[in-house]
Amino acid sequence: MKKTKQAVSVFSILLLFVICAMGQLPVAAKSRVVLARNRAAINDRNQADGKETARLFDRALLVMTAQKTASNAWKTLGLNPKDVVAIKINCNTWTIGLSPHPELVTALCRSLQTVIPANNIIVYDNDSAALKESSFVINRSGSGVRYTGTDQGDGFDSPERLTKIVTNIATKIINLASLKCAESDLVASLLLKNHIGSLIPEDMPKCHNDPDFLAGVCARPSIKNKTILNIVSGLRGTYRRGVPWYWGGIIMGIDPVAVDSAAIGVMNEKRALEKVAPLPTPEYLKIAEKKYSLGTTNPAKIEQIKIDL
Amino acid sequence: MCWGIYLLCLLLSISQAQGMENMLPRGFAPIGTLQHYGTPEQKLADGSIFDYMDGGGIVYLEQGFRELVHREFSNSAKRLITFDCFIMETAAQALAALSDERIAPAAGSPLPLSIPNKAYRFPPDYFIYMVWHKHLIYLHVNDDQLAETLDQFAADVLKSLKEKKE
Numbered sequence: 001m002k003k004t005k006q007a008v009s010v011f012s013i014l015l016l017f018v019i020c021a022m023g024q025l026p027v028a029a030k031s032r033v034v035l036a037r038n039r040a041a042i043n044d045r046n047q048a049d050g051k052e053t054a055r056l057f058d059r060a061l062l063v064m065t066a067q068k069t070a071s072n073a074w075k076t077l078g079l080n081p082k083d084v085v086a087i088k089i090n091c092n093t094w095t096i097g098l099s100p101h102p103e104l105v106t107a108l109c110r111s112l113q114t115v116i117p118a119n120n121i122i123v124y125d126n127d128s129a130a131l132k133e134s135s136f137v138i139n140r141s142g143s144g145v146r147y148t149g150t151d152q153g154d155g156f157d158s159p160e161r162l163t164k165i166v167t168n169i170a171t172k173i174i175n176l177a178s179l180k181c182a183e184s185d186l187v188a189s190l191l192l193k194n195h196i197g198s199l200i201p202e203d204m205p206k207c208h209n210d211p212d213f214l215a216g217v218c219a220r221p222s223i224k225n226k227t228i229l230n231i232v233s234g235l236r237g238t239y240r241r242g243v244p245w246y247w248g249g250i251i252m253g254i255d256p257v258a259v260d261s262a263a264i265g266v267m268n269e270k271r272a273l274e275k276v277a278p279l280p281t282p283e284y285l286k287i288a289e290k291k292y293s294l295g296t297t298n299p300a301k302i303e304q305i306k307i308d309l
Numbered sequence: 310m311c312w313g314i315y316l317l318c319l320l321l322s323i324s325q326a327q328g329m330e331n332m333l334p335r336g337f338a339p340i341g342t343l344q345h346y347g348t349p350e351q352k353l354a355d356g357s358i359f360d361y362m363d364g365g366g367i368v369y370l371e372q373g374f375r376e377l378v379h380r381e382f383s384n385s386a387k388r389l390i391t392f393d394c395f396i397m398e399t400a401a402q403a404l405a406a407l408s409d410e411r412i413a414p415a416a417g418s419p420l421p422l423s424i425p426n427k428a429y430r431f432p433p434d435y436f437i438y439m440v441w442h443k444h445l446i447y448l449h450v451n452d453d454q455l456a457e458t459l460d461q462f463a464a465d466v467l468k469s470l471k472e473k474k475e
Contacts, residue, residue: 094362
């Protein structure tokens with residue numbers, strides 16, 4: 001009997017060892033978030049350096065995926081040569097400029113082109129005028145990266161009440177938000193808030209004072225199932241509503257809730273330096289975690305990797 | 310009776326705001342058309358405040374926002390000046406909005422104008438909030454090297470408002 005127990009124990013240990021060696025240990029993986037900074041990527045007049053911004057993006061992507069080439073990194077994220085990738089940006093044109101820098105969007109698009117053709121990339125926001133004001137040129141032609149607004153006639157999908165760019169045209173989605181402090185009911189306007197711009201216009205105001213609605217947008221099947229990467233651009237961000245600083249970095253991850261949490265952490269670091277009370281975790285982020293299982297806000301379940309170029 | 314007084318006040322506010330639309334910053338010309346935004350319940354020609362500034366609008370609504378008159382100007386160097394006149398329900402609410410750091414951040418310093426105001430320089434941005442009666446006026450230029458032009462524009466807008474009042 002004793003020998004049998006010993007044999008079972010030895011077998012169990014051996015089995016565990018084999019599983020570990022194969023990398024199949026059923027342990028819940030942490031959400032990896034990369035916080036990458038490059039002070040040379042932006043100057044104090046909000047002018048981005050294309051080369052340094054590309055270096056920042058490329059390095060963050062490789063660290064994020066633990067790969068050595070951009071092509072392999074994208075393949076790790078599930079990108080295939082026939083995919084059409086929609087990149088949702090947020091052109092913040094009211095008061096101080098917080099739109100993503102074209103240099104960053106260019107770096108992202110160039111990197112994607114290691115796997116897919118340029119015309120398979122669609123950079124979009126809801127408002128074409130805001131895109132233009134943010135130095136993007138509308139391009140709906142059959143060559144080059146496409147830039148468009150959801151107001152350009154692609155239409156909206158009825159069941160999901162989202163732009164057809166997301167539901168019908170794109171096979172993969174990248175969410176590229178800006179590091180923006182709102183200090184209203186939203187606390188911050190980051191990744192989850194960004195897809196409000198993918199909604200049918202009459203639904204957009206519903207995100208205000210309704211955290212469940214806001215959290216639920218990113219849980220809609222097309223967004224939840226197609227999103228392969230989430231990025232918050234903090235080359236220039238705000239840590240208080242309307243008060244900018246040049247953080248000079250980007251925050252990247254697969255888990256949108258973890259990336260939003262990390263972004264709020266970045267704002268709170270700056271707020272601590274400026275002796276301003278920290279921002280709380282927004283209600284919609286808690287709902288996104290608990291109700292919609294979109295990710296985690298739990299620091300113990302987030303692996304943060306910080307890079308300073 | 311109350312509705313009549315309210316409508317009269319609203320019309321007076323609109324006429325004052327529209328008077329300001331003719332003001333021009335030095336070296337700048339208007340671009341686009343004058344835009345009007347209302348509350349979610351009472352949308353105006355261009356929609357509600359959420360159509361203009363998205364999420365941030367909620368803070369203005371909390372402070373009694375009724376209407377926004379918006380206009381933009383550009384110069385030959387493609388610099389942009391934004392003029393926004395937020396019309397609040399009462400003068401006290403307009404003042405409270407200026408004190409609300411979610412609207413006018415804490416880092417502002419006042420210009421030598423005869424009305425409550427705060428100015429901010431966050432290169433390359435420069436902007437001013439000022440309050441006159443029920444109006445919270447926001448002026449912004451996307452190149453702080455043109456701060457002097459914006460300061461002068463603020464003074465001109467104020468002068469125009471006072472003349473209208475008289």
